[in-house]
Amino acid sequence: MLSVSPSMVGPVGDRWTAEQVLGLAPAESAAAAARRLASPAPWSGTGATAQPPVVWGSCQGSGATPYQTAVDLAGDVTGPAFRCSCPSRRIPCKHALGLLLLWSDGRVEEAEQTRPPEWVSAWLTERSSRAERAAQRAARTAEADPAAAERSAAGAEQRRQQRVSRATAGLDELDTWLRDQVRAGLAGTDRTGYAAFEAVAARMVDAQAPGVAGVLRRLPAVLVTEGWPERLLEEYALLHLLVVAHRNLDRLPEGLAATVRSRVGYPTAKDDVLAGPAIRDRWAVLGLRDTAEDRLTVRRIWLRGERTGELALVLSFAPPGQPLDSSLVPGTAVEADLHFYPATPPLRALVGVRHSAVGRAAQLDPAQLGGLEAALGIWATALAADPWTTAWPVLIADAVPVPPETGPDQRWWLGDPSGAAVPLLAGGLDRWQLLALSGGHPLVLLGELTPGGLRPVAVPAAMPASDPAEGPEGVSP
């Protein structure tokens, strides 16, 4: 089900830009190595077909036999698929990237009549049959043995109940701890140190409430900030609210209950999300940010439906050095089904079936987007539905970054042409870069509203792939 065989996919739309290709590189060094291979000299027997969308060729390396490299551009849910006979363990390897760069440069023959060579079609067939087998297997286990399915469903229900009661017990303990804190007073909490929170957090991990544990582990960072008593009280109050909400889980509306579950840290299976309803749209990739968290690299990708205007967040995780989901490249768009994780309001999503190849994202029209006021309205609505929200994406049509005055108050602001402003936070898109892109003019900005202000994420017009003819100008008139 998840895998899309090449024949289902339409013809390759636009040829990719070099940036789209380099966006697939697992590391900067790989991109540099690929650039060196992006000249016709080492290549022979290159070719490409639109249907199925594949590019192939042989690359003369240091060895005697050339490496056979092929890329299936349609690939599957995680992006294009790669095959190379080189010994590199990188996926994609420099040969695959170099080949794609060559192709993006128009230096690979692409013709209707060309047939992929034997080794390429064999690989494609193998891939599609493997995908089919997996789908069949899944279908078989569901259909063939209804009794087993029932058993496993009953087992799942039992496990779910177990988890709920474990979490309930843990959260009750947490509540007692929270009450103790405010009864005795928060004064002096900043001197208690890291260990006190860690002990409670560990208890929450045992209670299978990792979301709550995460909040508790971030508290020592709050304590070293200016005005920590306020912020600590906020955090305690919201944790208390979560405990109360969890206690009443069965009486909550389904959407809110899902939000509470996800905040506590109940897992949601990818398959369940993908089995849920989908929103089909042409999803444009607005921004991408990688951060290191808990020995994992987290990639956040912000999508926007070109017809619905809906924003979505796709997360992927990988151990450091391992490639992350490379299927969504900023500046591109793909017609696809998007499945949102159950929550109100929905934000996190998974990409399901893709109905087209990757193309270029349409330019955003500032006239159809709201300003800062509208963004704050969206933020308020999101908070009303999910008070635990700490960041909500917004698109602002006419954002003007204001650099810190060289006075004592060295703060950045994000203003709009009317002169209204909110604090502009560090940690996303570099603020000097944002200022350079704006040149003091209003621009379309993707940002995240947070309790402390707005964190800039990306300037969609400055995406490398957004306009191939000219460089990233990034200034909307």
Next chain:
Amino acid sequence: MTGWGDLVTAAMLGTYRRAVDVAALPAPLDRAAAQLNGDAEEVLLSAAALLTTARRAGVTPSPGPPPPQPAPEDALPVVPHGAAARLNDLLTKPDWELLEQWLHACVSRGRRIPPAALPLCLDVAARHGDLAPAVMRAGGHRAAWLAANRADWSSLASHGAARAEPPQGESTQAVPARDDWAFGGPDQRRAWLDATRRRDPATARRALEEDWGRQTKAERLALLEVLAEGLGPEDEDFLERARRDRSHEVSMLALGLLSCLPRSRMSRQYAAMSSAVLRRERRRQTDRLEVDVAALTAVLKQSDIDVRLHGAHGLEHLLEFTPLQTWIEEWRATPGEILELPVADGWAATLHAGWTKAAVRQRDAAWAAALLAGADAGWLIALLDVIPEAQRAGLVGSRLRGGAIDPTVVVAMLQSCPPPWPRGLSDAVVDWLAAIERSPRDRGALLLIARRLPVEYTGAMARLRAQQDRLSPWGWALGDALSTMAYRRDMLEELG
């Protein structure tokens, strides 16, 4: 919201010390809070959750600081994507030399740096001042605008008035502010003196004269150096005063400046002393140079030269501060002819050393060019520096063709020729590479060549490599050089 402050206070003190009164919350939260029940802790935490969410959701934009003045429009297009990616590669590697080449190519192709890359570029320009003019020229108006918005970049804004547009106003150079001289730090004072000297040499000298002697030695040296620009006979009296400075280095600098004024009293005195010691004599139909040792000793004893010198050092000192014009006039010969004369009694090295120092002090290009052939690595750069850039490449090229040279000298010579290298030099370099005995010591020169040889010579480099065993150390080095050149070629192609 007053109610929030009360809640925080209650939480800080603890509910067993301080009662919580949620009735005091502002409307409409008071109605919601009135429904809260339970013990004091429950009420406090619930009310705080209510207020936290209300405060977060209710944030309204405040009147912000005034937005910055918008940047002027840039007429030039930004570089294509590939070039932008390359720029990023160069900045993060980092490779300043290739970055500079990239910037120059960007300017010459009528393109500019994409705005997103400007912060990184300005950081580099602020830390490496020699790159600043190239960065600011390639950055267009946007770069100057951005630099003006940040304190540690603001000094960059004055660099590189945008090109391809007529300069605004008559003179782009601002009139230096006298306050910088009166109250500024050493760098500002020097900058003021330098700017003033270029506009009005007399005013600059007088300012320095009035203030002389109060600075540290390093400052006196730095300020005195400025006088080399626009030096004239009217500076002599002050230089005489500076010559009697308590610091030997300052004194020698003043003496050197005086030797650039052939009619100065010191210059005439040195010329007279030197002429008494060094003579051109005709023996058996050939001319040669002879040193009168007795005269040298006598001259050094009698003179009022403050330094205690004798023998070869004494002669070298005399020659260093004797105007070079003296010899041309006295012997009616060019520097080249003079240097070809045989020298008696092994004094040749001393003469060469003295004249080399004189050529550098007096910035005499004709002498420097003639002295180049026999110069050692230490003085080569100083001599090349005296020669105008346009002539330098030709001289270096012919020196390369002139036979075996020490590898370090080759590196030093090539270093003094800024890119782009003209054909003559480039051809000479390729021939030199083809001819030399491959030694690991030549790798330094090869590294430099790979970075400066015009990319049109990539083919020639490939042919050199083809003649070599790929796996030999030299073949390997040539392979590296070839990939550097290919990198540069791609870099230039991407700029369109």
